[in-house]
Amino acid sequence: MTQVNRKKISSLFKDIKIGGTPSRGNPAFFGGNNLWVSIKDMEGQSIITKTLEKITDEGIEHSNCKLVKKGSLLFSFKLTVGRVSFAGQDLYTNEAIASFDPEEASQAGVDLEFLSIVLPISAQGDTSKNTMGIALLNKEKIFNLEIPLPEISKQKSIALTVKNQLAQVEMARKAINDQLNELNILRKVIMSKAFNI
Known part of the structure; x- marks a missing residue:
């Protein structure tokens, strides 16, 4: 039987984009034209083309939000760990979602559809729990996850x-x-x- 190579995410992706949330105290940051994904948006939407909330260009400028390219894999790693969806267009996410760039995946020899299956499985055993008993990961733990990579x-x-x-x-x-x-x-x-x- 052929043994499948296992690789750490850190050896495949130089960067994983983690989103952010503009200040709720400034109404000018919300209600724009930019899709802003939360974990709720990923429920029942395998390809994200609409979101419950949108943010303005000003909100992006004054927050840690990073542009996520169309085709990127979105992976929830806080509160609800392991939910996956794909970006149906360029968009932004909150800080509970990590994204994997399609170009970087292609260069690393990773099929993002495959990654969307194995990543949640690999993450199951590596979550820690906060004081409320809620499972979560962080960027470092995601980088250290090992996945099978045929x-x-x-x-x-x-x-x-x-x-x-x-x-x-x-x-x-x-x-x-x-x-x-x-x-x-x-x-x-x-x-x-x-x-x-």
Whole structure:
């Protein structure tokens, strides 16, 4: 059996962009045209094209927000560790989200779809907890995460297989939910007829 190389994130990416939050005390920093991603935005959105909040150019200028290029992988590492999405356009994120640049990934021989699968798994065992018992990582811990890294064609093949299988699981989940809803309706009809309600 062929042994798969394992690589530290630090050996693959020179930099990981961590976002920021403009001061909430200045209303002029919010409500602009720039997408600003929080972990909530990543729920149910595999590709981010809209956000609950937007920030102004002034907000960017007076904060630690960094431009995240379209196609970048977004990875949540605080509060909800391991949520992943892709930037559907150039955008900005808050400080609970790290981003991986597509050009840098390509130069390192990393398929970002593959990374979106293995990174959350690798992160599971490396989180620490704050005083409230909430799991979190930091930039240093992300850099020290080790991931399996087969050749690029194998990465793409694995990512495609997993994506297809997860799509089937999601279809099955929806079908089960639909059946449960129908059973609940049937139950109500039966009870209604039984008691002439």
